[in-house]
Amino acid sequence: MSVRTSLVIAFTALNVTIGGLVAWLKLPIYLDSTGIVLASLLLGWRAGVSCAVLTCLIGFFVVNPYLPFFTGTAIVIALVVDQLRRRNMYRSPLLTVVSALLLACAAALASAPVAAFVFGGVTTSGSDLITAFFRATGQSLMDSVMLSQLTSEPVDKLIVTLVSISVVRALPKSFLAQHGLRGHEDLRGPISPQEDL
Incomplete structure (x- = not known):
């Protein structure tokens, strides 16, 4: 099994573990996209989408x-993170915060219609309380779900x-080079097309 495949599996396990804990605690945030963001940053959008699915x-x-x-929604998160990275949007703390808010808006727009029209605003997550409010x-119903998402998603995605950015920046250069991963230096500029192959 390749390192890339192992990382996708590990990031998936991270998502499921965090997601299960957050669901059990009924928190009004999710945090279960951490692995998707890490996969997209380190490995590219294909790995991010694989982790999402x-x-x-x-x-x-x-x-x-x-x-x-x-x-x-999970796929949208992977694609948006990759596009933000390609546009050098993680090069400073301020732009990183802006990127998190853009990601939150994208996730909210993607998930609100599903939560509203498929589940009537009740998805058994902690954010249901915000929707009820x-x-x-x-x-x-649609406005309530959208407002709920726009309340919880910015905190979650921030x-x-x-x-995720802290983890990527903390990884040793030798480890990144050995396994062909994108490191914190890559976060400061565009990536080459070959990196996603």
Whole structure:
């Protein structure tokens, strides 16, 4: 088994573990995309998408049976992270925060319609309480779900992004070079097309 494959599996396990813990604690955030962000940063969008799909499929059995319906959101996260990286958006702390907020908006836009129209705003996650609050204020179902997502996602994606960037920057150069991974220096500029092959 290659290092790349092993890392995708490890990042998937990380997502499922964190996702299960957060679901059990009923927190109003998710944190289960940390592995997807790490895979996209270190290995490219294909690995990020693979991690996203595996997370949602395995998560069906051990985290939340609704998770496969949000596979599209997980894929969007992988693709957006890769595009932000290609545009040199992680080169400074301020831009990293901006990137996290952009990622949060993309995730919210992708997941809100599913949560609203497929599940009626109830997905058994901690954010359901936020949705219920907005519903109680007289907002429509779709507006309530969107406002809930826009409330929880920025915090979630800021934590996920900062943790992921810190991990990537902390990895030894020798380890990155040995296994052909993208390191913290790569975060300061565009990557070559060959890196995603």
